[in-house]
Amino acid sequence: MARAQTGTVNPGGRTGVRIVVAGDRGTGKSSLIVTAAAENFPVNVPPLLPPTRLPEDFYPDRVPITIIDTSSRPEDNGRVAEELRRADAVVLTYACDQPQTLDRLSTFWLPTLRQLEVRVPVIVVGCKLDLRDENQQVSLEQVMSPIMQQFREIETCIECSALRHIQIPEVFYYAQKAVLHPTGPLFDQESQTLKPRCVRSLKRIFILCDHDRDGALSDAELNDFQVKCFNAPLQPSEIVGVKRVVQEKLPEGVNDRGLTLTGFLFLHALFIEKGRLETTWTVLRKFGYNNDIKLADELIPSPLRRTPDQSVELTNEAIEFLRGIFDLFDNDGDGALRPRELEELFSTAPESPFSEAPYKDAAERNAFGGLSLDGFLSQWALMTLLDPAFSMENLIYIGYSGDISSTVRVTRKRRLDRKKQQSDRNVYQCFVFGPKKAGKSALLDSFLGRPFSDTYNPTTEERYAVNVVDQPGGIKKTIVLKEIPEDGVKKLLSNKESLAACDVAVFVHDSSDESSWKRATELLVEVASHGEDTGFEVPCLIVAAKDDLDSFPLAIQHSTRVSQDMGVEAPVSISTKLGDFNNVFRKIISAAEHPHLSIPETEAGRSRKQYHRLINRSLMFVSVGAAVTIVGLAAYRVYAARKNTSS
Template identity: 40%
Template sequence: MADAKGNGLIDREKLLHDTAQVVVLGDPGVGKSSLIAAATESFDPNPPPCLPPTRLPPEAENVPLLVKDTSSRSDNSSPLREVLKDVDVVLLCYAVDMATSIRRLKDYWLPELHKLEDTLPIVLCGCKMDNAPEEYSLEMQRRQLDELVKEFRQVETAIECSAQSYSFVQEVFQFTLKAVIFPQLPLYDNMSQKLRPRCAQALRRVFMLCDHDRDGRLNEREINAFQIACFNTPLQPNELTGVLETVGAQLPAGVESDGLTLAGFLFLNALFLEGGRFETSWQVLRRFGYTNHLTISDELIDDVNFEIGPDQIMELTDKSIAFLRNWFGKLDNDKTGGVREAKVFSEMDETTPERIWSGPVWKSVLVANPHVGRISLEGFLSSWRYSMLIHPKATLKQLLYLGCDSQEVTALCASSKPRRLERKERLSRSVVQCLVFGAKGSGKTSLLRGLVGAGSPSSQGLEPNHDYVAVASVASPQHGQKTLVLREVGSEAAAKLLKEAPPEAGSQPEGTHLEAADVAVFVFDGNDAKSFAEAQGLMLQASTAAGNALPCLFVAAKLDAPMPLDIKSTTAACCKELSMRPPIPVSHAKGEFASVYRTLVDVAVAPGPKDLPETPARRASRIRHVWRALMSGEREAVGF
């Protein structure tokens, strides 16, 4: 079955601690300690105020329970927040013969637990069942409990027992363990009687992956493939007919041409959950790689090696790009190359629990988009490529949420070779990174705006004194299509960057670092000698800090008229001394940026002799190397 991990379920025990931990709470005298003692078949009518932690052996689910008692004595009790630490489930007790203990569930315990831990599952346990009041009062109690189960979403179930007669004691702890392994809370809202949003997202993805012919319905063959994958058995013809008739009778839109539509599939799962069949739904969800939080498990991407060096990158493969093009194309009904942003995100939200391209980092990212509120295919793909660059693991999961097949997860992304090895042949990575240095007001931001289109909404109204990132595709006649990432490095960031050591292997920082750069460009105002002097100083520092292996270029910005002769003479002398190519002139008014981006790509892929500055540090290093070679030769000549 597509997206099933191997031949078995995602290991449930990996979703828990080695032992599921339960804390038993309740008013004094309700029977907490007696219940725990009875679970070990050692009922004590006069138990101590608080039992030590009790470990119950694993049963059907093969997960042991560690049961923690709580003291009812004020001088021996801990704050509730402390009691709940590292706990997986709460067993909240009341006594069926103590009406006040039932009222306290609603007036104190449940509101307080919700305030402190609003996702912790709760099982209500009525102790002293053998002392139950008359039938009328008992019926009223149970109606009250039903209301509590509906009102407080954390309550998984309610059950009664007798520690003295051992009646239903084992069942209490079985329900408690199931509340951990098959929790209701993430799946179903008792109050509204609807699937919770994340559960609906997960089931939409399951439907999409099972709909192999992409016709919007599950036919008999697809339903049985789903059944075999999740439950190891197909439906019998009469069972399939029964399912379709049940759904069709209550939701006519749920059945189409003898198949289940998405609406029908969601409705059927809601019926299971309404009937308390949480184990069935969890079996499906875990088969398709979901954790208890209804996020995709790391197990699905275990085969991908994210441990890379600082001069390597993770990038999307052609297979991923083809999938994304197809996904976007289905939204672009009028084939204009642009889709409403709201439509793109709405479609992604159908199956994705967390929106991609959100958070502070993305407020600084510029991509090419045609109009305000619209996303172009180029901007869409650029955002994905940049996301893979800075958040590879999360981006890969996003692809799976959208419907990529996890059976081929290693074919969706790849790590580049270390740059020093890759350049022996020619840089083959599809994404190249450029750091953009320069003095304030030199034209750095305009260079970034030009990459995505100066008229692009994403490049309008940029804040001053803020470092941006621009991402776009650049066509090089020599090296084909590459994605160019321009990272602006302001004065504050430059001071920090040029002093820091490179990051450790395996890290993928959101900021900049020299080891990650394929090329650096130093922008200066072509009419300002001081601006060039600052760019020159930054270039010398950056080249030296990068071990003289960083290709560097100068860009003379704001040249709407020829460069003044004195500045032209100064720059020419500097470039001659450093054996660098002359500055690339650009005019902001004329928008002459295209040649700059092509040059940056060409230099990043295959730097020439004039792209590595002959700095004083590089010359000194070369002299030391020659001297060591000469000295080594002399020692060999005299027998050393």
């Protein structure tokens, strides 16, 4: 870790760096560019230079640089703004002999960059150093410190002289370096600490390099790390030197087994503080991280090829791996991952995937916020269903080292399941429809073991609840309940393929409210019609919620008529308040496992089927008639031929 060698790989996979030079008139922009490119101070400089290219071997990283000069004429402000928006880095110039040009950086140029939403590194360059008044010698740090405090986008400040050839190559080296090895993702300048995502990625790298899992990098492991990242071994004296530096500043950074994680992180913070960001970036990139400190796209399998009515599930291999991870991080052995244990489990991922919607609060937790094994696996099942690539990415982050494509499988098409009259899926997605105040949210809450609440909190966005349901014979199936707010049904059904991902549709109504029943049946017809029109028909169940209340008059007659007319089961009565669920979740699984049953038929759908049957029957009669005609014609020809022969 003592010798970072850049130039061996193209940092970040870049093919070039575009640097735009801007500043007030007369601050030395064009002279700076020409002197850097030609290595000679120009006698006559045109008002505006064409794009200037520095060859790839100009700097050690071997990435070519294109330098863009900008006009100082007010009428060209629009063009300058466009160039700034296209920049990878911006060099802002002021003249050391003109203090007003320095003031203009904070009053005009830097605010302009923010207004244009130019979020790239900024290098502030004081040109014409040779012309500065010797009686006004002030350190660059004193001059720039207040500005850098106000404008954190400033990466570096430097003074130079084109005439005297003082620090001219360094200007564009720092600009290129700020693009290829940016500070922002790694280090918080204000707190002078490594950023959380940087810490988490370095922790993962440390664990991957700690082959014997003893919590420290031995001399041999340190050397292997050095060879992997920098293609060169560390000499024994260098290893001793590295550990000595750490131990002097941070005693807990080294123990008798080697360099600890604390020491490893301290070293990288030290490199960054000393301006050696390329060292940390080289390490991150060797382990597959991009500039966002996430695994590069090429390390994650491309999107799985599947039709809209196919889903993605974890394989048994992935589930066994996750069981092992669960046991490893269940430190207190209570059969649940508490929040701190879950955070530790995902401490090598950029963030915990379960901390944000739609995964947050989607699984059952105990009184201490802990996830059971079933809850943990349910969360992964949901993530794999909704975003398989994200699921595989997180499996890599938490230590899966095998062939990542072996962790997921694409299920059979739902249409084929209907033909075979059986589904072999382990995870079923159920869309929950119903009018407002019908009891949809209460159904989802009860599925997650949450206590009943009389408080009404309307659901405004789609919400998920996922859990494992025990089936007879010890078989476990996972259900994903997706609550569709009443106001969101129209938007959902505007997509032709919206029902392709649905295994079962449940329609919840308040059994004590006739208007709730009517609206639920309207939704049932809408969904069934959409399925008939698109070919993505789904099994449907009606759930009569709030069974603890008196049913509205004629409820039985209405429900019997709808069930018979549409060919679906009678409503399943439940009371979340009393905890009486009438095996509704097992019934959902049963409907999903037999996808050819419980498919409602609308009046329009029946008419369409009758029409097709009529057409098919007509075609059959036409076909039979044509066949009879052909046979008769053939017989006549045989008869005529025989007659001619006999005569």
